[in-house]
Amino acid sequence: MNLLDRTVEFTAALRRANVPVSSAETVDAARAVGAIGWADRDALRAAFAATMCKRPLYRSAFDSLFDLYFPPRIGDGVVLPDEGGPAGEQQPGEQRNGDPSELTPQEIEALRRAMRDQLRDALLDGDDEKLRDLARRSVSAFGAAQNGPGQRSYFIYRVLRAMSPETLIADLLAAMLGDDDRGGLEERIARQTIADRIRAFEEMISSEVRRRMAEERGIEAVERTAVKPLADQVDFLRASQRDLVELRRQVYPLARRLATRLTARRRLGRAGRLDFRRTVRASLATGGVPIETKHRPHKPHKPELVVLCDVSGSVSSFAHFTLMLTHALREQFSKVRAFAFIDTTDEVTRFLRGLELGDMMARIASEADLVWFDGHSDYGHAIEVFAEKYPDAVGPRTSLLVLGDARNNYRATSAAVFRRLCGQARHSYWLNPEPRSYWGSGDSATTAYADLVDEMVECRNVEQLQHFIERLLPT
Template sequence: MERRIVEFIAALRASGVRISLAESADAFRAVEWLGVTDRETFRLTLRATLVKDAQDFPTFERLFPMFFQNSDPPPLQNILEGLSESEAKMLAEALRAFNLRLREMLERLLEGKPLSSQDFQELDNWFNPSHFTDLRYQNYLARQLENALQFPELRQSIQELVELLQQLGMNRQRVAQIQKALEENRRALQEQIRQFAGQQILQNMAENPPQKGNASLVDRLFQNLTEAETRQLREEVRRMAAALRTRLALRLRRAKDGQFDPKATIRANLQHGSIPIELRHRDHTLKPKLVILCDLSTSMRYCVEFFLTFISMVRDQIRKSHSFAYIDHLEYISPDFERMAPNQVIQQVLRRMPPGYYNTDLGNALESFAAGYMDLLDHRTILIVLGDGRNNFNPPREDLFQKMAKRARTCVWLNPDPLALWGTGDSDMPRYLPFCDLAFQVSNLRQLSDAVDHLLCHPVRGG
């Protein structure tokens, strides 16, 4: 059992749940107290000690039954037992019509014999499923295994067998019974295969944990990232954001001890007979307010997601942030962040506003911002634009951008294009650039995190 729990923890880790050694030790201590006899209590015990984030509950719930269930194969029924002698004869005759492999499979179904570990061993040798390291491939792998066992043909054969039996003159009701039992057995076998596939994948996951702290990924261009790499990077973003938050908090803390405030000191020390025991300081750094405009077109997706993750992780160091997304029009997306993680929000927003081909229109987005949200910008706001500034030759409306930049304290542009490409083709970057106080190239995570760091830790006053 202990081994099983360790494997379970390894699989959870492989699926992206963070579990420390201390937590797995806790799990064992907790299991000692409550035992493993009651499955439900056992599940809750493991969940309370291992999973510390409600977002990871679904992963836990998906993996738990795969590790801790009565590992008996699903029940199969033996059809042959209930047959009379004449019926058995008819069946044997009908079976002769099939080739050897199919006959074997049909007989297995009739006898209700589950796949043995030997059978699975054989399948394993054919397939070598060791390169599947993601549970999403479970159904795919299961289907592959079924194909190898000729399940599609088997389905056909059951039909044919039934027809043959009818032709041989077996009782109609009896035939229907056999057909039903055969189908049920087939489904049970499929379930067994599916479980096997899942367990194979879990084992692979436990044996090949994903590479951690992949430094080269941090320098990989956003547009060259694969889905799997993105998931690794999300972890990295969280780590970087946590570090950033500590730095920000320190900055604010130091800033509080900045300038001496005589008035407040006198007031505070009245209770001590005006002996200045407590000194008061002015806080001269206020938490920034952010207004963020994000280009959500396909090329910008990851860049925006990572940036918004940074911002939402450090939201306690920010007074307020308003996020907008645009492709061809502008949408206010801040309310979505209250309920969902940034990557979910982006998927949700993309569902509402599907990206088309070459339809980015920043000019239009700026127009709707100027019409509806201009009051969000004031002398404390940092205006951040995340976009490649490629307008598909639509009017750039840099006049509006100038107005916005003027109202904001600082205006920052983050552009994933290399500097050399700014201004080439449909890029309107040079037109916006004069109104920005800062502009960064953010084509990979390292540049992005440097930019965010610079933005929040060393705010500049616009001028």
């Protein structure tokens, strides 16, 4: 396969990973490569990234696939001496027969200690080249396992268990800091530096394992698991703690856009009060017939918002996201009231002020009154309690935003009460983290609620939330 064919396959892989790359951008990439050549791999990566990555969001997927389709080396990457020529210097972990499994347990332990000493020095110096070389050799030495005759698999956890970079933190801190620097800003900076370098080394190991597995099984078999979903396509119900950290960064600009759209929708959706004098004056041009009425402009204002969040265990990751969104929205609206519920409802607005997000979630879990009977979702009772305890929460200037999966455990829906709340609100929207194909199945009460709100929206990830926000303002 020539390099042009490999470039075309790389473009197809990016598209499969939901990175949009047009044909024109592929041509631009080929022209850029024609200008800089193939000899410098880092320059090649930069050229492809500049022409194919429209947003920083796509860079992680791009880098993972680039390393698969344009690997820095083949096999163990060991340059063997020519027959009869001088042998090159052999590093620990590089076996001339290519089979580290032939070492005795004592030799393996000695090799592990030697490589850990090298890792400590490389982390202390921050030498990326040495770290890449150590990642390659550690995968060769500790990551392989025989699956059968002539078949090998590589495992990241085996390499990390052997190298244990996190156990070197104490030694690295002792080498980087003096006794006077302990416990202060210098130590915090040093710890962060060490953590960043260890994380980079772990990613180098992951990349090396993916490259080896691509050689063993084929690129197509590995790329499906090598590329993580884009941050804006991570399913809220399956989001990990690391995913939630990335979501937090995306939530605040979305909150600003949502506030802007709701304000514009209110401004366009209802005319101001009739201006009688301007209407009469305009009618003089049509013989005194008021064909066109004139209205006073709206007074500028920020809309009011009421958020009703399901925080039950079945939607725990989505609940984290909804609370992040609510926390961000409080800066964009003149008045935000937040209510959480499981089988009863409590106002949690007081937890939004002056708290970090983690502290806010911890206090809601420990202090809010969210369980009435058995701690399983009961939308009907939660809606009744909300309407009874907080009758002034929803008014004609309020946008009501409900966030939950509507899984009601076959209990009463209190649809009549919810209809009245939606009728009192200026707007009412429901964001549902379940796929639309699941709505109405089992104990889902979406059929009872969907027709009562302005719109019930499938909102499984940030991308769908963005589309919902874009639809709020008519084109």
